[in-house]
Amino acid sequence: MSAAESATPAAGQPQDEAGAGAGALRRFVQGDLASLRVVLGLAVIWAIFQFENDRFLSAENLTNLMLQITAVGLISIGIVFVLLLGEIDLSVGAVSGLAAAVMAVLNVQHGWSPYLAILVAVLVGMAIGLLQGSVFSRFGVPSFVVTLAGLLAWQGALLQVLGSTGSININDPKITGLANTFYSDAVGWVIAVVVIAGYAGVLLAGYRSRIAHGLTGESVTPLLVRVTLVAVVTLVAVAVLNSDRGVPLALLILLAFVAGFEYVAKRTRFGRHVFAVGGSAEAARRAGIGVDKIRIAVFALSGTMAAIGGILAASRLLAVNQSSGGSELLLLAIAGPVIAGTSLFGGRGAVWTALLGALVIGSIANGMDLLALSSAVKFMVTGGVLLLAVIVDAIARKERQAVGRV
Amino acid sequence: MNANAPLLEIDGVSKRFGPVQALDRVDFGVGEGEVVALVGDNGAGKSTLVKTIAGIHSPDAGSIRFDGETVTISRPQDATALGIATVYQDLALCDNLDVVANIFLGQEAISGGPAQLTRQLDEAKMEHRAAELLSSLAVTIPSVRSEVGTLSGGQRQQVAVARSLLGEPKVVLLDEPTAALGVPQTKQVLELIGRLRERGLGVVVISHNLANVFEVADRIVVLRLGRAAGDFQAEGTTEEHVVAAITGAGGNGGDSAARASDEGEGTEPQ
Numbered sequence: 134m135s136a137a138e139s140a141t142p143a144a145g146q147p148q149d150e151a152g153a154g155a156g157a158l159r160r161f162v163q164g165d166l167a168s169l170r171v172v173l174g175l176a177v178i179w180a181i182f183q184f185e186n187d188r189f190l191s192a193e194n195l196t197n198l199m200l201q202i203t204a205v206g207l208i209s210i211g212i213v214f215v216l217l218l219g220e221i222d223l224s225v226g227a228v229s230g231l232a233a234a235v236m237a238v239l240n241v242q243h244g245w246s247p248y249l250a251i252l253v254a255v256l257v258g259m260a261i262g263l264l265q266g267s268v269f270s271r272f273g274v275p276s277f278v279v280t281l282a283g284l285l286a287w288q289g290a291l292l293q294v295l296g297s298t299g300s301i302n303i304n305d306p307k308i309t310g311l312a313n314t315f316y317s318d319a320v321g322w323v324i325a326v327v328v329i330a331g332y333a334g335v336l337l338a339g340y341r342s343r344i345a346h347g348l349t350g351e352s353v354t355p356l357l358v359r360v361t362l363v364a365v366v367t368l369v370a371v372a373v374l375n376s377d378r379g380v381p382l383a384l385l386i387l388l389a390f391v392a393g394f395e396y397v398a399k400r401t402r403f404g405r406h407v408f409a410v411g412g413s414a415e416a417a418r419r420a421g422i423g424v425d426k427i428r429i430a431v432f433a434l435s436g437t438m439a440a441i442g443g444i445l446a447a448s449r450l451l452a453v454n455q456s457s458g459g460s461e462l463l464l465l466a467i468a469g470p471v472i473a474g475t476s477l478f479g480g481r482g483a484v485w486t487a488l489l490g491a492l493v494i495g496s497i498a499n500g501m502d503l504l505a506l507s508s509a510v511k512f513m514v515t516g517g518v519l520l521l522a523v524i525v526d527a528i529a530r531k532e533r534q535a536v537g538r539v
Numbered sequence: 540m541n542a543n544a545p546l547l548e549i550d551g552v553s554k555r556f557g558p559v560q561a562l563d564r565v566d567f568g569v570g571e572g573e574v575v576a577l578v579g580d581n582g583a584g585k586s587t588l589v590k591t592i593a594g595i596h597s598p599d600a601g602s603i604r605f606d607g608e609t610v611t612i613s614r615p616q617d618a619t620a621l622g623i624a625t626v627y628q629d630l631a632l633c634d635n636l637d638v639v640a641n642i643f644l645g646q647e648a649i650s651g652g653p654a655q656l657t658r659q660l661d662e663a664k665m666e667h668r669a670a671e672l673l674s675s676l677a678v679t680i681p682s683v684r685s686e687v688g689t690l691s692g693g694q695r696q697q698v699a700v701a702r703s704l705l706g707e708p709k710v711v712l713l714d715e716p717t718a719a720l721g722v723p724q725t726k727q728v729l730e731l732i733g734r735l736r737e738r739g740l741g742v743v744v745i746s747h748n749l750a751n752v753f754e755v756a757d758r759i760v761v762l763r764l765g766r767a768a769g770d771f772q773a774e775g776t777t778e779e780h781v782v783a784a785i786t787g788a789g790g791n792g793g794d795s796a797a798r799a800s801d802e803g804e805g806t807e808p809q
Contacts, residue, residue, distance in 0.1 A: 412633035420645030480635035
């Protein structure tokens with residue numbers, strides 16, 4: 134047997150350099166390169182809308198796009214964790230509306246400080262998530278039923294909290310500032326440098342840790358490629374944003390949450406256990422992982438992120454009303470990560486698919502608005518895109534199963 | 540191999556599930572660097588015995604001694620704490636995670652320093668230790684970063700066995716490690732069992748495949764209808780002897796055939 138050869142499996146290198154091209158194609162089909170597929174899809178979408186309306190790729194419209202995707206992207210971060218478990222949370226739209234309403238009522242009608250109002254709103258979202266997660270794991274009720282009940286109940290709670298007026302305008306500058314603050318050009322460039330240096334630093338630390346443990350197999354080239362890619366995207370983005378109003382605070386909030394939770398998902402024990410439960414709850418349980426605790430924590434996270442998304446949405450709208458968190462917000466928040474490659478079947482995905490997915494869906498919505506298409510067309514197109522993404526996910530799963538991967 | 544110090548000794552263990560006497564005063568044992576195969580027909584009590592040792596069932600009667608001391612194993616954690624690792628037939632691996640993640644599942648290495656606050660994984664340390672462990676067992680997998688779902692059945696079995704060794708156990712229980720494996724994969728797993736013996740571990744293997752059993756085992760213990768029905772040194776024993784003990788046709792002790800017809804099990808016409 135090739136015992137000697139495989140005795141050094143730590144190298145982490147691709148097994149066959151020659152078959153790399155075929156391997157890449159296979160991984161593309163099996164969904165491992167879903168992100169590349171989505172980036173290509175995004176490029177096509179942008180090209181089509183730019184062709185139809187040359188204002189689409191203008192700095193002003195791209196800045197608007199960033200502001201439009203913030204709330205959905207934040208909610209999607211929580212959804213990614215729920216999807217990694219192989220579960221679903223249908224209540225996030227209603228929870229985002231309710232949390233925003235709680236914030237508005239406390240701040241506007243009761244005169245609470247904006248910080249305290251925001252804190253309580255976030256805690257409300259977290260408590261709702263804890264409750265739903267506990268019901269799900271304690272009673273074994275399917276998560277979609279628990280959260281469907283939640284959707285109705287929290288929508289009712291939203292109407293109750295708003296009371297007879299049905300709408301509350303927000304004018305506290307601390308709250309409205311969340312979605313309406315733009316940084317100067319200089320600050321924008323500093324942010325760009327910090328982002329690039331931070332990313333390079335994280336990669337370098339990982340590389341040095343591997344060297345320290347005698348794992349020298351990884352070559353430096355892919356790391357350099359990744360840093361270069363991030364640097365180019367960051368610099369171009371800041372340049373575009375600076376040529377309009379500047380880098381928006383809302384975008385920074387979204388990026389910070391995406392980066393933070395990407396770290397949680399991929400680098401921490403909690404994240405590893407979430408993936409394990411999503412892959413095989415039984416295997417996780419036998420390995421001594423507290424499966425119920427993980428599930429409850431993930432639903433609490435989902436509720437928390439829904440609340441934060443709702444607060445950002447209210448800040449942008451400058452108001453909370455009876456339709457806050459309603460309409461297609463829920464479906465877009467779930468569709469985004471799925472479109473960008475997080476599996477509905479659990480155990481596969483990444484937090485940044487929340488950002489990429491929101492970008493794809495936001496671009497479609499934004500572009501159709503620019504073309505002044507009717508709501509009828511917009512709904513049908515968005516539904517079609519979601520269906521397409523789910524079909525691609527299912528095909529990728531079947532392909533994996535065909536080669537013995539689940 | 541009898542000269543080996545006994546690690547695990549089971550003395551007259553009985554276990555009853557309602558009307559079924561699953562184990563009836565069974566004696567059993569495994570020593571350092573010894574591979575003991577546990578064979579028997581379906582329902583003979585093999586799995587019950589292994590689960591009793593692993594702490595999933597507690598025995599109704601009898602005693603268990605480990606390293607010369609009488610112990611009580613009432614929970615799986617008790618067995619693990621003593622140094623008894625069990626690899627069940629379904630392996631309990633997460634197919635979506637790589638080999639390193641599966642080996643360390645539930646006992647991940649955590650980084651030191653401020654990263655400890657977030658329970659950050661020490662991936663490099665885990666990868667290093669996993670590679671060390673696997674190469675010391677000469678396990679044949681493409682890469683420790685391969686997703687377990689992409690591995691063959693034999694490779695998955697080897698990963699599951701390697702994982703069980705992480706806690707430095709003294710006894711490893713393997714439930715049907717070669718079931719549903721092809722010939723080359725079976726060979727890999729049998730070789731791995733041989734290396735566990737070289738490490739001085741006591742290995743208990745449940746198997747239906749007598750050819751495999753004779754290839755790897757030092758001693759063969761036969762269970763029949765919940766009772767010990769034979770204890771053979773693999774060397775100098777023929778398959779016929781073992782089969783006879785399993786089916787109760789002759790074997791050792793003239794009461795076997797009588798017992799079989801008494802209880803009307805295993806000898807029913809098709």
